[in-house]
Amino acid sequence: MSVTRREFLVAGAGAVVAAGSGCGPVKEGAVEARRWLGKPTVPPLVGALTPPSATELDEVSHVLNRLTFGARPGDHARVSAMGVEAFIEEQLAPKKLEDGMCERVIRHEFDSLADPEGALWPRKGEASDPLQVLFPAMKDKGARVGNLYEYKDKVLLDDLTRATVLRAVLSERQLYEVMVQFWTDHFNIDPSKAEAKWLKAADDRDVIRAHALGNFREMLRASAVSPAMLWYLDGRANRRVKPEDKPNENYARELLELHTLGVHGGYTQQDVMEVARCLTGWTVRDKKKFFKGRVEFRAWEHDNEAKRVLGVEIPAGLGARDLDRVLEIVVAHPSTAKHVAEKLCRRFIADDPPEAAVAVTAAAFERSGGDVPTTLRALFATEEFWKPEGRGGKFKRPFHFVVSALRATNAETDATKPLVDYLVRLGHAPFRYATPDGYPEAASHWQSSLLWRWNFASALAGNGIKGTRVEGEELRARLGGDEGLMATVLGRRAREAERGAYHESGSGLALMLASPAFQYS
């Protein structure tokens, strides 16, 4: 079946190239065809690639550092021309951004994933489960999820990992990808646990990617009933059949501690237990059953008596609606706005987030009912975000470092194992963090693996990573020589010591990527 789909795609490509060739030079048509045939690809080095010319990080380099996974050659010139405010607005509205190349690569490479809109996903009614044909009323999201079980679990994890890297490298919707990573950590799921192996792919699509620049409340609701989350934090086993059954507290605790209020957000052990009671009965059908992966509420396993959560009474008899009451209560709690704002400020401003910026961001979150773009717009407007002393002061986490190196060098990559192995070594491969708190943000966690960063820089610049290629000479020439290359990588003109090391090292590009300055954003 996958062959057919792939053949269809390749055959369809001809038509698109033919149609496209009328409005562009023949050469671009050829590049287009190459992409469709599935070769790893990069945007062509065309247009003005003017490198940054300031001696310190200017506003343009700063927003590129913080809102993206690193500037590509030419990004500085493009953002300078449009202005940083326009760039921020553009990034806050990702759907309006044309992202054809990235989408085509993802579609071509991955049968299993596709984009959130799901053009390649079986839509309602397309599921292969025979019962769904007999019972049309059962056609729902469970069906789409169920199809994931047709893949080998290793294939899905590989695909998810590769797609995550490729999107971070290639997508024009950079802030969206940054936020996808942010929420992936916030709602972390380690797919190595049980059936999350198959179901994390659906979580990535239906929870994280569907809401990354949307509304927090909706994302939280989606996460609470995400089949992968029900497996990962044992929600599926949280039930009360007999009065003496104890609820499983795992999800309830992380919901309060990590997803909403934060560890000092003002809840008690009693609240955890009460939330767990509210959520009894929600479960997911396992792979031995029909409609596997389907989330359902079993009233007979629900504790339907009255509860009290964070001081709010939840009357008896609400059944499945307990879940919505709980989410309303926790989202409206002021600690949630503060907790999310603090994490956002830590990601975008500094490891030790300035209180004033946190307050402004939290207020925007509360006012907008958890609207993520509104919240981020407020954060990006704070004085603290722009402070010149703060620029270049965030230590890149390894994923950011690796992707920014690929982007800065316009590297072509298929994001297969040889590349991903570097991320594993650096302790930051996507979807491999065991505990629900997600990969940490602060620099102190990441500074002891410098050797592997240096070795990655050296291997990348020396074309020593199979499936990844850098045209170093072409890049240097297109950027106007050594100075342009250094400035493009660093986001500012090189300092005297950097220039000296660049020339003495025998591998200038590798040295720039390994240099102290490039470890920061």
Add this chain to the structure above:
Amino acid sequence: MAAPQAVISGNGDERRQLVVIFLRGAADGLALVPPVTDDHYYRARPRLGIAAKDAVKLDERFGLHPKLRLLEAAWREGELAIVHACGTEDQTRSHFEAQDLMEHGGIVAGGWLGRYLQTRPAAARGALACVAVGKALPECLLGAPTVTVMQSLEEFAIAGRTPAFGTQLEKLYAMQRGQLGAAARDTFAALVRIEAMRTTTYRPDNGATYGRDEFSNGLSQLARLIKADVGLEAASIDLPGWDSHFAQQGQVEGLAGRLAEGLAAFRKDLGTRMATTTVVVMTEFGRTVEENSAFGTDHGRGSAMFVLGGGVLGGRIHGEWRGLAPEGLERRGVLEGYGDLPVLNNYRNVLAPVLARQGAGFGAVEMASVFPAFEVKPMGIFG
């Protein structure tokens, strides 16, 4: 047996090694060291309780999980001590908060092991004084004067095409102040030290056989470093995956087996070097006394700690124990139900004598800097 070989550190005292093993996810102390003669135990765990006939008998009250059988020798030979009902005074049942609190040594910046290493004289702080096996720096080592994070010695080399790449890099990083500069300097120093060892294949001594899992592999790398006298003072290694909310029997068996196999091989491999080595096994908190509806256990309070090594008053369970009768348990909230195993023995009081044994000149002032705002009452774990 030959007399233990004394290794003199830069400070002139005998060099000792401390290896800290963290069982992440809250290991079930009541499965690892079950109170096999306590009826309350089997009442609370009708399906999960470890039967006395299956357990390795330790004393009149306790057994050892059958998958920990490989540790029986150390127990019988008096090199393994256990403290039960052990943990942190904090009531948190959050993994992350409890791990942080325990690894920091309370609500305090930096890690307890990091601060301990800070109290050591400068001469004892070699580039390889401290090794964290794994991919990331554990919280207990935050603030250490030097830490090398690594998974295997074999891979510890700089991969530049020319030596000039390393030289120029070293020059640039030498100008870095703060954490990054220190981290880079440590890396360069460690590279030089390990270069020599990297070129030979490792054969464990005394016929020790390590398991093929990551944990055993990590312990074998540590044994190698210890025997090579590269100046190792402290090391950390994790064995994660203990969060057994659901169908815990198989999960605990697998992990306990790996723990015992790794530790037994490490002990055998080090041989007489165990006289100057202490291994501490700890976890953030224990699990509910009562099993849950899913054949698992939820977050509780007290768990067990293991101390293995030379000079240990082994073959006995140290510290206070009150049994599992409901009136001796800690209430979980206002709801009805079983309580938790209380923390009767603070983890710091176990670590304190370990540290006191490690470093010459480690006195009250040093102790207070490692465990501030806590009145340490060291337990009598060493003879």
